[in-house]
Amino acid sequence: MAIIPLRSLLTPSIVIPIANYALLAFLDISLRALLPLFFSTPTYLGGLGFTPSSIGSWLAMFGVADGLFQAFFFAKIVGRLGPKRVFCFSVSCFAPAMITFPIMSWLVHTKGAVDHAITVTLIGQIVLILLWDMAFACAFMFITASAPTKNVLGAINGLGQTTVSMARAVGPALATSLFAFSKEHNLLNGNAVYLIFIILAGALRWLGSHLPDEIQDRDE
Template sequence: MVSFLITLCLFKETVPKRKIVPRPRRARVASTASEDTLVDGKFLLFNEEPVPLRDLFVYPVIISISNYVSIAFLNICMNALVPLFFAMPIEIGGLGLDPPTIGLTMGMYGIGCGTFQALFFSRIVRRYGEKRIFMFGVFTFIPMFAMFPVISLVARHYGLCTRVWILVTIFLSILAVMDLAYGCIFMYITASAPNKRSLGATNGLSQTTVSIARAIGPAMSTSLFSISVEKNILGGYGVYALLCFISVLSLILASMLPAKVWEEKEDCSYHDRTLVSE
């Protein structure tokens, strides 16, 4: 309810209500327009048209969405494994934590992650750039997946000691840093749209595609976790080795992004908006 009220009162609609009015005979037309809108006594002419869906399959859109899918897949696998890892008995590769402890741990992570994003995201991106931050976010999956067996082995030898909780804190801190990559890839996706009238279609395509990855990820990661433990693959840690390998492939894919977010096209057919007064 709080989120709804904030959105209702503070968010600005991207497509404002517009009243179509007849054009006066003496109105001068600066360019061919698909829509005429009266704004503050002036006519606002839009020279942008949404592109067909097939025209969205261009390199900037494809590479941006592909990277979004890769990081969302790795992240959803991580989100499925973390509570499973926390809950499983120490003897089979987990930490054996009870539900209240797991909830408290993840709740503290959520608060810390949100605070970190709000205070430092814009500063970090301005200093290092979107591509570097995104690639670093993808890279963090490699040490995070590698930390699962390390934490498990420490717990097996020493129990739930201070060392384990220090490692868990480091792990969740890295996970919070990884979330910086989401803001960066959203910027790439938004900028990759052919024009502003195609933002909805571009984001819709990205969300549809990433939903498939988010449907596959949890089932695959948890199933592989069970198989790794049951078959004792790499000492029961085979799932983490596979996910580390996928993380490396995702890092290669991330390197294909441009150094700077896609620049807006100068073509007036995409971005030309002209105010014409009577």
């Protein structure tokens, strides 16, 4: 079997799916870092002031709901709409999910405590994140389909995982630092961090529009 140079794999049809996957992973790991941080931040700083047990309960509930949703509904949704439409729809859910953070901050500041309105908003955020998570399976589909032949599939997946690992290494540190900086300097009332990630989500939505409309069968 001939060894194919890695440089020959850096074509638009391969790089675009990997770039989508990398930015998706970066935004996702940043969101995962912000969730417990926002939950634990005191209410007077714009967080929810949850106890560790409450944070664990909310995250556990999300994990169970996410697993059930992906298992029972993802395949049906992709079968009906196609992977590109699902991907673009899913990544579009990131901005609304981010917007719920300042909404909850405003509610807790206005009401002085976590009440039913905040609980409903938090459940809405979880639903948006469930929809957002569908983008990962779609990204895997596009990366796999981008391989022109089977013998380069491992190299392409390795390139994708290496790129994503770097994104996931940077994401949590950057997200938490931006969160602290926004709160410390009261940038946009402490909400500048969310605006930055919403802009990046817009870039991902634009990048997703460059994915192929249909997944083509790979030559064997």
